[in-house]
Amino acid sequence: MIQEIKQILRKEWTVEWRQKYAIQGVFWYSLTVVFLCYLAFGSVKPMVWLSLFWILSLFTAVNAITKSFVGESKSGMAYFYTMFSGKSVLVAKIIYHWMLSLFLSMILLGFYSLLLGSPVQKYDLFFTGIFLGNTGLAVALTFLSAISHKARSGASVMAVLSFPVLIPTILLAIKISKMGMDGLPWSTAMHEIGQISGIILLTGALSFLLFPYLWRD
Amino acid sequence: MDMNSKSFVQKVVGAKKMHQAYRWIAVIFLVYAFTWGLIGPVPAKPNLEETIRNLYYHVPMWFGLVLLAFCSFLFSVFYLLKGEHEADQLAESFALTSTVFGVLGFATGMLWAQYTWGNWWAGDVKQICALASILVYGAYFVLRNAIAEQQQRARVAAVYNILAFFSLIPLLFIIPRNAEFSLHPGGQGSGAVGNPAFNKYDLDNRMRLVFWPAIFGWFALGLWMTHQYFRIKALEIKKMLS
Numbered sequence: 418m419i420q421e422i423k424q425i426l427r428k429e430w431t432v433e434w435r436q437k438y439a440i441q442g443v444f445w446y447s448l449t450v451v452f453l454c455y456l457a458f459g460s461v462k463p464m465v466w467l468s469l470f471w472i473l474s475l476f477t478a479v480n481a482i483t484k485s486f487v488g489e490s491k492s493g494m495a496y497f498y499t500m501f502s503g504k505s506v507l508v509a510k511i512i513y514h515w516m517l518s519l520f521l522s523m524i525l526l527g528f529y530s531l532l533l534g535s536p537v538q539k540y541d542l543f544f545t546g547i548f549l550g551n552t553g554l555a556v557a558l559t560f561l562s563a564i565s566h567k568a569r570s571g572a573s574v575m576a577v578l579s580f581p582v583l584i585p586t587i588l589l590a591i592k593i594s595k596m597g598m599d600g601l602p603w604s605t606a607m608h609e610i611g612q613i614s615g616i617i618l619l620t621g622a623l624s625f626l627l628f629p630y631l632w633r634d
Numbered sequence: 635m636d637m638n639s640k641s642f643v644q645k646v647v648g649a650k651k652m653h654q655a656y657r658w659i660a661v662i663f664l665v666y667a668f669t670w671g672l673i674g675p676v677p678a679k680p681n682l683e684e685t686i687r688n689l690y691y692h693v694p695m696w697f698g699l700v701l702l703a704f705c706s707f708l709f710s711v712f713y714l715l716k717g718e719h720e721a722d723q724l725a726e727s728f729a730l731t732s733t734v735f736g737v738l739g740f741a742t743g744m745l746w747a748q749y750t751w752g753n754w755w756a757g758d759v760k761q762i763c764a765l766a767s768i769l770v771y772g773a774y775f776v777l778r779n780a781i782a783e784q785q786q787r788a789r790v791a792a793v794y795n796i797l798a799f800f801s802l803i804p805l806l807f808i809i810p811r812n813a814e815f816s817l818h819p820g821g822q823g824s825g826a827v828g829n830p831a832f833n834k835y836d837l838d839n840r841m842r843l844v845f846w847p848a849i850f851g852w853f854a855l856g857l858w859m860t861h862q863y864f865r866i867k868a869l870e871i872k873k874m875l876s
Binding site: 567574 | 789
């Protein structure tokens with residue numbers, strides 16, 4: 418299985434690198450959108466800064482991950498089907514999206530802090546929030562992308578499906594990163610860190626159990 | 635498939651006595667809850683006054699929502715395991731009644747809040763989470779309508795429904811409980827961790843005599859509504875096929 422996951426990851430990477438438009442698109446998208454926010458807001462209060470950052474992060478992640486299964490052609494899926502087991506496809510896609518969304522949110526944060534400044538006081542806790550939040554996003558969105566792949570109009574269904582399901586993850590991630598932003602000690606965030614990890618594990622376990630039912634056609 | 639042999643779900647749904655039983659349970663318990671709920675004695679609490687009676691109508695809605703969503707979840711799991719088409723239809727019916735209960739819970743809550751909190755929407759953490767959970771189930775129906783092929787729809791909807799039920803758990807049971815502040819009972823001040831519905835509810839024994847039968851009656855009504863919706867759907871399909 419680990420061998421299979423490695424192969425799929427390599428394939429994802431190769432495809433991504435070959436058709437550079439996708440990752441370039443997201444890159445320029447985040448730059449444009451941050452620039453737009455800068456023009457619209459000028460300077461912002463810390464709480465607005467944080468909320469705006471998470472909303473941008475969410476949209477970037479949804480944009481980047483939606484295409485995963487939705488973008489996969491029918492013949493491509495058929496080929497996948499003959500080559501690999503469903504579970505290793507899922508795990509590989511989750512790992513790939515996890516790295517992708519972390520990478521994208523780092524780029525986003527870079528642009529964002531450059532133009533709008535950064536009120537963060539305690540970076541380690543703040544980054545823990547980003548790390549956990551993006552992990553949650555990657556796990557849930559990968560699975561939801563697989564679900565909406567089965568619907569006729571993939572991308573719009575994806576948005577309807579994903580936002581409500583993601584609310585707890587986003588809320589907790591905002592809470593944790595807000596504590597980092599305010600420079601609170603680690604001990605205050607432990608409760609939330611535990612909860613978000615629980616949600617991530619639960620979503621991961623559910624996707625792992627349910628993915629085979631989506632996979633066979 | 636052998637058309638004559640009945641599937642498990644058909645047997646469950648077709649059991650006439652059970653169907654009549656919960657219809658009568660609903661009628662008797664709700665008549666009792668409505669009459670005694672309105673004329674029975676309640677503790678005199680400042681600010682709440684007589685509006686405390688809303689407990690008999692508002693809280694059973696949320697009980698109903700969770701129980702019906704749980705039934706929907708069970709039938710979705712059953713569909714994935716056994717592939718009986720009726721299980722999927724039943725899961726859909728349960729999800730629909732569950733959403734109806736959610737909307738009614740909202741309506742009764744907002745009407746009450748308008749008098750007690752002074753606003754239809756107070757931005758309370760439980761209002762927010764309840765709205766999110768209704769959105770989750772709204773997406774379930776969008777997903778169903780987006781897939782034309784019947785078997786595919788049933789399977790994908792079942793998968794999403796299981797995910798939807800598990801996303802109710804943080805929304806209804808975790809986030810409201812560790813919110814720093816909530817206007818709802820059990821949420822006053824920080825560190826108020828516990829069951830948000832009961833611990834601090836000004837529920838005395840006289841009210842319990844109405845409250846629990848009301849929950850029972852509303853849930854029975856939910857079951858009856860689900861059953862009726864399921865039967866209408868089945869008739870529509872029959873009509874389409876003939």
